[in-house]
Structure formats: structure tokens, C-alpha cells
Amino acid sequence: MIILDNVSKYYPTKFGRNYVLRDVNVTLPRDRNIGILGANGAGKSTLLRLLGGMDMPSRGKVTRQCRVSWPLALNGGFQGSMTGRENTRFVCRIHGVRDTQAIEEWVKEFSEIGQHFELPIKAYSSGMKSKFSFAVSMAFDFDIYLTDEITSVGDARFKQKCIDTFTQKRETASLIMVSHDMKNLRQQCDMGILLRNSKLEIFENIDDAIRIYQSL
Numbered sequence: 001m002i003i004l005d006n007v008s009k010y011y012p013t014k015f016g017r018n019y020v021l022r023d024v025n026v027t028l029p030r031d032r033n034i035g036i037l038g039a040n041g042a043g044k045s046t047l048l049r050l051l052g053g054m055d056m057p058s059r060g061k062v063t064r065q066c067r068v069s070w071p072l073a074l075n076g077g078f079q080g081s082m083t084g085r086e087n088t089r090f091v092c093r094i095h096g097v098r099d100t101q102a103i104e105e106w107v108k109e110f111s112e113i114g115q116h117f118e119l120p121i122k123a124y125s126s127g128m129k130s131k132f133s134f135a136v137s138m139a140f141d142f143d144i145y146l147t148d149e150i151t152s153v154g155d156a157r158f159k160q161k162c163i164d165t166f167t168q169k170r171e172t173a174s175l176i177m178v179s180h181d182m183k184n185l186r187q188q189c190d191m192g193i194l195l196r197n198s199k200l201e202i203f204e205n206i207d208d209a210i211r212i213y214q215s216l
């Protein structure tokens, strides 16, 4: 379960506070696949970051009662001056893994970035960063995976490898995904969240969420 308790999130701007969420109280179950819908700029990516703990609410509290991933293929979550190997080791430590060697080698192999693994992340191309980030995400077992569009990782072959690996993970985990692709949302999700006017509307059935979203 992920519990949002009176959560507000805003960004200060020169026009005043830009509220993305305002006084939101919801509990997201551990065992449903949830699609997040909303117009451009509604706050879907911000919500995903709050759920994963990459970002903090301005007010209120987000409580995770299970292991929640960071948004897959997130490019900005690593330490640029550290190498891929060092970043992997760091993430291992955060997740309480002491013997990091096997995970380091798995990430090196899966990401296909070769000797770049031993170089600082800031020297990676954006494609390399996505591959590396996806590989690190797949090296751990989470209960809930957070994802923006997975389709943005690497070339066609690598993308297929990601989809296959992720499909395996999903046998024991669930998914909270942001997408503008309704077909993809219908295929992957059974429950929906519509984000508009700084509030979340929860739909038990993804089809209902899509119908309301498309009628807006």
C-alpha cells in the first residue's frame, strides 16, 4: 500500500504557488495495476516521483508499506560524478544489499554500456543513462514498479529485452504507470487515477477512467 495523507505539492513561481496536488487523501493498493491519466502539465510525473520518494510533498505525508521502485529509466536520479559501478553499489547499500558484486556485474551486462560502466555517469549519452537506469531498476525486486513510458529505453532490440525482463518481474509485482497511450494503459492496468485540478479521482476500472478523461 502507498498512503497519501493530506498531501499537497506546489512549486513556487513568480505568479505564486503552482499547485500540482492539494489536500489529497488516498490509499493505493499493493495488488492492483494502476494507470495515471491527466493532461500535459497536470502533475503525473510529479505524482510518480512523490510515490517513489524521489520528491517530497510540500505538506502532508506519503507512506510506503511495501517496496516501491523509483520511476523506471529515470535519468536524473544518479550521482553524475560517480561511475556506473559506484552508483550501482550506492543503490545496493540503500537497499540493504551487502554483497554488491553480483548485482554490479548483472547491471554491467544488462545495460550493455561496456567500459562506460567504469566512467562517471555525467559522461553518458542520454540513451546510455536510460539503459543503465533501467538495468539498475531490474536488478532489485520491488512490490510496485513505477513507470513513465518504458518505450523510451534504447533501440528496438534493447526495448524488447526490457519488456521481456519487466514482464517476468510483473509476475510477482504490480505497476503504477503514467501514459498518454490509452491502448497501452488498457493492456497494462486494471485501475485508473485521473489527475486534474490538483486532485486525484480514483476509478476501480481503467475503462471508466479513460472514458471520463477522453470526454474532458
Ligand SMILES: Nc1ncnc2c1ncn2[C@@H]1O[C@H](COP(=O)(O)OP(=O)(O)OP(=O)(O)O)[C@@H](O)[C@H]1O
Pocket (backbone or CB within 6 Å): 011, 018, 020, 038, 039, 040, 041, 042, 043, 044, 045, 046, 047
Ligand atoms: N522542478 C520543477 N520546478 C518547477 N515547476 C515544476 C517542476 N516540475 C514540474 N513543475 C510544474 O508542475 C506541473 C506538473 O508537471 P509534471 O511534469 O508533473 O506534469 P505531467 O502531467 O507529467 O506533464 P506531461 O504530461 O506534459 O509530461 C507543471 O506545471 C510543471 O511546470
